[in-house]
Amino acid sequence: MTVSEAISESMQLESFQLSAIDIAGADLAQLHALSISVRWPHRSEDWQFMRDSGRGIAAVDDIGRIVGSAMWFPEEDRFATIGMVITSPRLQMHGAAQWLMQHALADLQGYRLGLNATRPAERLYRSLGFRDEATVYQHQGEVQDPPPPPELTAGEILRPVTPEDHAALTALDRQAFRAGRTVLMQRLFPLSTGVVLERNGTIVAFSLCRRFGRGHVVGPLVAADDRDAMIVMHPHLDAYQGRFLRIDTRQPKGTPFSDLVVTSGIALFDTVTTMTLGCSWTTGQQAGAPLTYGLVAQTLG
The missing domain is CATH 3.40.630.30 (Gcn5-related N-acetyltransferase (GNAT))
Incomplete structure (x- = not known):
């Protein structure tokens, strides 16, 4: 049809x-x-x-x-x-x-399909063949006194995103998201501020932040581990102290990244369930591969 x-x-x-x-x-x-x-x-x-x-x-x-x-x-x-x-x-x-x-x-x-389901909608999606895969933790609130970020080591540089980075960030996002979304990324860049973490001249993590809803949202945030994710999250915590900030992440309570978010005043507000049809979206990635630490939006992943 x-x-x-x-x-x-x-x-x-x-x-x-x-x-x-x-x-x-x-x-x-x-x-x-x-x-x-x-x-x-x-x-x-x-x-x-x-x-x-x-x-x-x-x-x-x-x-x-x-x-x-x-x-x-x-x-x-x-x-x-x-x-x-x-x-x-x-x-x-x-x-x-x-x-x-x-x-x-x-x-x-x-198409292989993914979605993030609110609790009232889960039953509907399961009846259509979708299966549960992960939990998304919606954190939001006014940023208050974030703890210091991890220190950079030799060969690492944290800097703002430039237009010359766009192709590399789109490729890194593709690895984390497990599908290309070039057009979406091109729409996000003009609307967002962002930072990249370089290690020995190679971009290994990045984050974008844009206006959304009640304030601003961080996403996508892509990194291979919590430390790198915390480094590229921290500039947004600094920039929006005393203001409303949101991030949707699959990192659960008790992980270093989640602890940074909560300690900075961005409390857990709600959860939704990542569900898939015809694929595995968030599981089975190789160790050390980049991950989506911050979603663009629940609708977009």
């Missing part, structure tokens, strides 16, 4: 009918109101970034109100993420989310 075929479908739900429209043409203010209705922090600008980065549908009721959404983000190497699956509170438990997901799955045939 193609997207054009999918968006012509409709669904009868109780006393009214839902129609699916291309999310690219959906009213941005209504999409923003939809996410507010389920207490998601996305600004209108965050919605626009998602629309620029992927495809999707909005569910519209018979008087033109947007009451649901689903988006998908095909990347390179036949991998895609699914996210922004939202139904208004009055439609939850009525099958609308499954209908939205059917559109996404129809358009993504042949």
Whole structure:
């Protein structure tokens, strides 16, 4: 089924009918109101970034109100993420989310799939064949007095990202993410500040930070171990002291990276579950390979 075929479908739900429209043409203010209705922090600008980065549908009721959404983000190497699956509170438990997901799955045939599921959505995704793979820890809060960073050793340099770094950072992100996402990275660079850690002239870790939701979010943050991740995280902690900062990470409580985040005032706020269909996304990587320490967004991985 193609997207054009999918968006012509409709669904009868109780006393009214839902129609699916291309999310690219959906009213941005209504999409923003939809996410507010389920207490998601996305600004209108965050919605626009998602629309620029992927495809999707909005569910519209018979008087033109947007009451649901689903988006998908095909990347390179036949991998895609699914996210922004939202139904208004009055439609939850009525099958609308499954209908939205059917559109996404129809358009993504042949892709390996990953998503990050909120607790209410886990049952739906498992019923569609997704399996649990990891936990994402959503940390957020006002940065307060971060401890000192690890000291640099001989041959190491920590410096700002420059345009000349973009190709190397995109390649490093591909190793960590396990699929290429060149176009997404090119969209992120102009919106972000960032740092790289060089070791003997080679970039081994980096982080980007941009405006998102209630403040700023760090991601992607890519490193091979906690020490390097802490080094490229620390400049953002310094830059946003007293301000709201968020990072979504798969590093659990008790690891050095997680301890740095929590000690700096960015408390654990919530968790979501990484789930996959047709692949292994976060497991089975070789020792010493770069890892995604900070997600771009839960929707994008």
